[in-house]
Amino acid sequence: MLRTYQDLLAVGENEKDRMEFVRGAVQDHTSSDDYKIAAAAEAYYAKHNLTIEKFQKFLYKANGQAYPDLFSANYKLKTLFFRRFVIQQVQYVLSNGVTFEQDGTKERLGETFDSRLSQMAKKAMVDKVAFGFWNYDHLEVFSYADTPNEPGFVPLYDQDDGFLKAGIRYWSLEETQTKRYTLYELDGYTEYIQRKGEDIQVSQDKRPYRQTIRRSEVDGETVESGDNYPGFPIIPMYANDLRQSELVGIRESIDCYDFVKSGLANEIDDSSGIYWVLKNSGGMDDVDIARFLDRMRTLRAATVDSDDGGGAEAHTLDVPYQAREAMLTRLRSDLYEDFQLVDMDKIMSGNLTATAIRMGYQSQDDKCGDFEYYIRDFIGKLLALLDIDDTPSFQWNRIANQLEETQMVMTAATYLDSEAILRHLPWLTNDEVDDILERKDAEAMDRLGVTNNANRPGAPVDGSGTGTAGTENSEGLLGSLG
Structure with a gap:
């Protein structure tokens, strides 16, 4: 039976009991059916077909005794359908990244946010769920099932409201058989270690998530102060409403x-x-x-x-x-x-007409639209944690008959403004549209400033003072046009 947040609270503050809880929770997690499905899905995504790899042909003697068939061909061909499907769905939704309405939001989320979000979406599809940990100024991705290359994560949900309130990240070093655990709670995180032949012990006492660290040659690193987030900084992202791995059923x-x-x-x-x-x-x-x-x-x-x-x-x-x-x-x-x-x-x-292509994409649009809701839900909770008021948007990577769609947009251009035209062109991303609009606004301001300044009585002909006068006139004209 999987552990919950209430089970952790019932343990209390006795460190020995908490260490045993951590180790037991990981054991329960790795023996669960959900973990086994996720581990199998990780193998299929990593180009392994577990079923066919275990297949062995046999020969039988007259008395019925079976022998492994070492004489005939025994190809174990693998087709990478699952990896292809996961990448195709995630790239369709996230290949152009996420765009926000406010200019500073993307900067606050860090330069690696788009790549980490894509990684997290893939993990969610493979494992059924992935976890995003906001680590001070960037996003880190925790996997539900551990693999040879990355740790696993044990979620501890609240029995009352179903929210994630704590969790345990675990990994092991096969060469030394050393196991490490990190217990994440609302008020900080604690690190544990268990070496071969030894009991589990604390390797790092509980620390807050946001820390002010002082470094010196004499004392090394010293935590001078720290605080925590208004909520739990680890947020789950699910792949679907069934909360199942996408490998299930195929x-x-x-x-x-x-x-x-x-x-x-x-x-x-x-x-x-x-x-x-x-x-x-x-x-x-x-x-x-x-x-x-x-x-x-x-x-x-x-x-x-x-x-x-x-x-x-x-x-x-x-x-x-x-x-x-x-x-x-x-x-x-x-x-x-x-x-x-x-x-x-x-x-x-x-x-290959635009209409035929759109009809061919209908089923994929339906599924990816549903998947996008779970991505939006994750981003919304992350923005709330960081006290950011903004809304994400996505531009899907749909293949299109670009010439035909461009002709359709230009046919209706007389009824649309410049931004609407640019937004509907199939070969421009949202970021490119924003850059174009900014350049067009800057060009308009410069053009209005130069023209008005040149016609103003008494204006200097050498261009001195052009910036101030031009800006004032431009603001007035734009204001009257608005």
Whole structure:
């Protein structure tokens, strides 16, 4: 049973009890079904098919005893559907980054915010949930399931309101078998360590999240003061309303695709277009026949005793592949439909008008629109934590018939203002539109300033004083136009 925030409160402040709670919570987490699904999803995302990698062919002797088949081909081909799907969905929504209405918001969130947000969205899709930790002036991403390259995170939710109130980040160093834990609470974080053959112990007492640190050669680092955020600085982002990994529901289809594909490769390799008929060989079991075939593949020759009518006859064979090809095509189509993503093979083989492209993207738009709500929810909670009043916006990375859409925009240009025209052009990002609008405003101010200053009686002809007079006239004109 997974631990909750109330379980942590019940432990109290006794450090020994808290250390045992931390270790036990991690053990419960890594033995849960949700963790096992997330760990499997991490493997599929990392280009591993766990099902087919564990598959082993067997041969059987006459008495029924099984032996691993070491003679015939045993390809374990993997198709990277899951990784492709995750990247396609995240890039569709976040490849152009996030834009805010206020100029200073993006700067406050740090230069790496867009890349960390993209990383977090991928983790959420793979694991079912990812966690964003606001570390003073930048965002860090915590993974639900640990991998060889990154720690895992145990969430401790409040039983009453369901909010995340605490959590434990854990990782281990395989070379030294040392385990580390960090307990995050509302009022700070504590670090623990457990070395091989030793009990768990405190490696760093509880500290506030925001610290003023003094460094000197004599004393080293000294925390002079610190405070915490108005809320818990670790915020979850979910992938969907089911709070499940996106691997759930499609793993079986991916496994089936890889098995069919591998089976076809095995049959082509084993048969090489030829099959053998062995006469008077009733005493041979599967292992004996496999050895004969292996010898034929390697030496291209074998001795056969024909005194008793035995022998071996070779026959040509056309490998039946049509059914497998049809099955692979069907599985690929079903995978894209079930994941609600666009299969570019279908798009490129069809009508490439703007209307047809939009219709082809409808299912992906529906899913990504739902996914965007969870990204917005995360960003909204982060902005509230930092006391920032702003609203995010996204420009999706949709493939379009840009010429046709541009012609549509220009046809309606007489009814639109400059910003509306720029916003609807498919080949401009929101940041590019903002830059263009700023340059156009600056050009208009300069043009108005120079013109009005030149016509003003008594104005200096050498340009001195142009800035002040021009600015005053420009503000007045813009104000009257507004």
